[in-house]
Amino acid sequence: MTISNIIGAVNVGIIGMGKMGEAIAKGLLKAKRYKIFFHEINRERIEEIMAKYSQVKFLTLEQLVDTSQIIILAVKPQDLSQVLGKVNSVQKKEKLFISICAGISTSYLAQRLPRARIVRIMPNMGALVGNAYSAITPGKKATPNDIKLVKEMFSTIGKVDVISEDLMDAVTALSGSGPGYLGYFLNALIEAGEEIGLGENSREMVLSCLVSTARIVQELNISPEQLVTMVASKGGTTEACLSLWTESNFKQLVKDGVNKALGRAKELER
Ligand SMILES: NC(=O)c1ccc[n+]([C@@H]2O[C@H](COP(=O)([O-])OP(=O)(O)OC[C@H]3O[C@@H](n4cnc5c(N)ncnc54)[C@H](OP(=O)(O)O)[C@@H]3O)[C@@H](O)[C@H]2O)c1
Incomplete structure (x- = not known):
């Protein structure tokens, strides 16, 4: 049957x-x-x-x-x-x-x-x-x-x-592990918020930003880069942060991490 x-x-x-x-x-x-x-x-x-x-x-x-x-x-x-x-x-x-x-x-x-x-x-x-x-x-x-x-x-x-x-293996390295990557990033943002004096409110703020970021990209059908441009005005606060991350090659670090996860998935493959 x-x-x-x-x-x-x-x-x-x-x-x-x-x-x-x-x-x-x-x-x-x-x-x-x-x-x-x-x-x-x-x-x-x-x-x-x-x-x-x-x-x-x-x-x-x-x-x-x-x-x-x-x-x-x-x-x-x-x-x-x-x-x-x-x-x-x-x-x-x-x-x-x-x-x-x-x-x-x-x-x-x-x-x-x-x-x-x-x-x-x-x-x-x-x-x-x-x-x-x-x-x-x-x-x-x-x-x-x-x-x-x-x-x-x-x-x-x-x-x-x-x-x-x-x-x-690529799916495992991106979407299987993805909630772990974003959890790590969330934690870093929450800690940063706490360290600049926001205390317990930091968690709510960061979670709200994450959910609305995903919804904007999905519901308005725009690229993440378009969203960055919408938020980061010239000479403003967002740009100040992103320029440091760009100089520090943050994007490459993210890609290297995902590639390392891919390598590990391939090693584990049976
Ligand atoms: N976690 C993720 O985000 C995720 C995402 C995608 C796929 N997966 C896959 O999902 C699978 C489960 O992951 P998980 O995170 O749910 O692991 P988990 O929480 O450790 O669950 C596995 C469960 O199986 C039990 N178990 C061990 N040997 C058993 C046996 N012989 N018979 C019956 N039960 C047994 C474990 O008991 P003990 O704790 O006593 O060992 C545990 O309760 C993994 O193969 C993982 O690759 C996980």
């Missing part, structure tokens, strides 16, 4: 209910089309999830693999090999597996799970607030229906694009 033939609730099993697993579960629950099961080794985390979401059920790995039509692999990449070995030993029927693990190729997954149709996906932490960016890439055996279903599922936590697998 193909996934598109599933009428009513779709059983989704999540292996590894950490930050991303929970964010995905939250999005899926809102869609009301999915029944969520999870398997997790961290006892405290199991209790925390069960206390927070009465609709989400804990299962043993074997029960989860049996019950779920779709299985999401959401453990850390270094824990994946062990999980794949166990899953393969208990899996009886062919199923759709979705991996969100950074750096794990569809061919590696196909070799470890011979009875799996695989879709690889790189979401980001935006999932926590239903505003993720997710790039998906199908494995060789994934059907058009599988891709449609995965797009539908991950649309519950934000925007989804299908991309070719050779760009997955």
